[in-house]
């Protein structure tokens with residue numbers, strides 16, 4: 547019997563046109579696990595010692611800015627210190643070799659860009675980026691803020707440019723993601739639990755549009771039953787093996 551990586555390479559190879567693959571990669575928290583990133587959402591997340599709704603809502607930020615910014619500044623330091631793992635590197639290689647054109651990520655850690663991915667759609671935002679609560683001006687932190695809470699030139703407080711609890715996802719990025727999910731030939735789903743909508747819907751939209759779906763994940767999820775190939779295992783091990791063999795064929 548052929549192993550799953552061989553099957554996945556065969557599916558991908560059958561879709562190549564002039565050595566190019568038209569594909570997107572969708573990533574979730576599992577992709578960054580090997581980088582020891584505290585996840586923003588989820589039980590084992592950065593917020594675990596806090597009541598999620600007390601720290602991850604806009605109300606909380608406005609009510610208790612010093613306490614929350616003190617805690618959040620630590621998170622920014624962790625993110626700035628973190629490094630991409632082999633899964634991020636493999637995804638960047640896919641794009642560099644024109645085997646994928648888009649990375650749609652639910653992670654807010656910026657590790658895809660650190661690994662060299664260029665076209666990244668951060669649908670949950672970025673933890674090192676902030677925006678003014680009044681004038682919406684954005685800024686990227688390259689070190690944790692010295693002033694707590696950090697303020698915009700207009701005098702109002704900055705908030706993280708991430709999607710907080712109960713907030714809407716950026717509609718332009720979501721629309722673009724759904725368009726991509728329908729128009730490519732291959733969807734590569736990596737380390738996502740398939741629980742957070744609307745990102746979790748993307749593989750289903752792809753499948754319905756006739757797009758082939760590869761799922762790289764440690765555990766079975768709702769996506770594995772629609773997968774053309776489910777490659778079970780740690781994505782920082784399986785994905786580099788897949789990309790290496792895809793490059794040879």
Ligand SMILES: [Zn+2]
Nearest residue numbers: 678681698700
């Ligand atoms: Zn401002």
